Amino acid sequence: MSSSTHATLGVRQAQKLKTRQALLDAALRLLEEQSLSSLGLREVTRVVGVAPAAFYRHFRDMAELGVALVEESLGSLHVMIRAVLAEQQEAEEVIDRSVEAVAGHVRRHPAHVRFIARERHGGVRAVREAIAAELERFGDEVAAALAAQEVSQGWSAEDVRMLAGLYVDHLVMTASAFLEASPEEERAIADTAGRQLRLISLGRRHWRAAS
Amino acid sequence: MSSSTHATLGVRQAQKLKTRQALLDAALRLLEEQSLSSLGLREVTRVVGVAPAAFYRHFRDMAELGVALVEESLGSLHVMIRAVLAEQQEAEEVIDRSVEAVAGHVRRHPAHVRFIARERHGGVRAVREAIAAELERFGDEVAAALAAQEVSQGWSAEDVRMLAGLYVDHLVMTASAFLEASPEEERAIADTAGRQLRLISLGRRHWRAAS
C-alpha cells in the first residue's frame, strides 16, 4: 500500500496522505466509545502524535473529517452490497448468503459499522446528510437489482423502491445488532435476521396477488 | 399540575421536582442539536438558570440524566403503542391507524423521538442499554398481542417474537423518518411505511403455508 502510493505520488503527497489517514484511523478508534460531536480535535492529534495545528492542513473541522469517514465506511459496505446483489441464485439461498455476508462485514470492519449506526442519527448535520445520501444511493441500487428479477413483474417503480428501502433499513439494523452481540449471540441474531428476510420475501411473492 | 404535586408532596419536594424537571427539559432541548456525550453539565444548568453545583443534587452525571430522559421519552411512546395494540380491527385498517398514530406522536413529541433515535446507538453506554432494555420490553408486549391474534395460530413463540422485533424496528425507523421530513414529505413517508407494513402483513399471512 505504502509503496504504491509512494511510487505514484511522490514522497510529498504520500506523506500527507499518510498522516491524513492516520487522523482518520485515530478518530475512528476514538469514536468507538463516544460520538462525533464530542470528539475533540486535540484528542485526535494527540493519538496520532502530531501537533494540533497540523489538523487544519487536512480538515477544516471535525465535521469535515466525519464526512470523510462516511465515505470510507460506506465505501467498504458498498462493495459488499454489490457482491451480494451480483449473485443470481434462488431466494432461499441468497438470504442465508446475505446474512452471512453482513456478519462477516461487521466482523471485519466493526468500527466502520459502529460509526455509521451511531452517526446516522447523530448530532452533526453534515455527517447525517452524507450518510442519508449514500444510503439512498444504496437503496436505488438495490431497487434496480430487484426490478430486474422476475418476481417483480407488474410492480410499480414506487413499490420496488419501498421494498428496497425495507431491505436497506433491515441491513443497517442487522449490522448494528451483530455489533453489540457477544459471539454466542451471533447465531441467534443471524437466525432471526434470516427469518425476517424470509417473511419479507414471502410477502413480496404475494404482493399483487392479494392486494 | 403544579398544584397537585404541591398538595401531595409539600413545598419542599415539589420545588425539587420542579428544578429536576427543568434540568430534563433544558437537556432535551439542547439535545436537538447535539448528542448526549457532548452535552455539558454547565450548559444545562446555565439554561435553567441555576448554579452548576446544583446539578449534583439531582444527578450524579450526565449519563444518569440521560437514563432519566430515556424513561420519560419511551414512557410517552409506550402509551401510544398500548393504544394501537388495544384496537382490535381488521389488518388493513389497523395499519393506517398505526402509521397515523406514529406520525401524530412524532408531531407531538419530536424532541423525545429524536433523543431515542440519536442515543439508541449513541456514545453513552448506560443510555444505550436503557433504551435497548425498554425496546425489548416493547417487543415482548407486541409479541404477546400478536400471539393472541388468530393469524398466529401454529406459530412458534420464536417466530412471533421475530415478527414483533421487525415491527418495533420498523416503528423506530418510521418515526425517525418523520422527524427529519418536511411537512410535504410526510405524506410520502406515511405512504411508504404503510405499504411496507402491508407487505410484512402479507408475508405473515403466508408464513407457515409456504415454508
Place this chain on the structure above:
DNA sequence: TCCCGTGGCAAACAGTTGTTTACTGAATCC
C-alpha cells in the same frame, strides 16, 4: 543549484469544562 511551496511545529490565546468547598436560608419536624 537555488528557490518556492508547504506539511508540521511550538507557543500563546481566551474560554470553557467538571468537581469540590464552605455557605445560606427556608421548609420541615417535634
Place this chain on the structure above:
DNA sequence: GGATTCAGTAAACAACTGTTTGCCACGGGA
C-alpha cells in the same frame, strides 16, 4: 418555636478546548 435537614449558592481549582501566529525543514520543479 427551636433545631434540623437540605436545595441551591458563590468561588475557586486544575485541566482542557479550538484557533491563530510565526517559524522551520525539506521535497520538487527550474
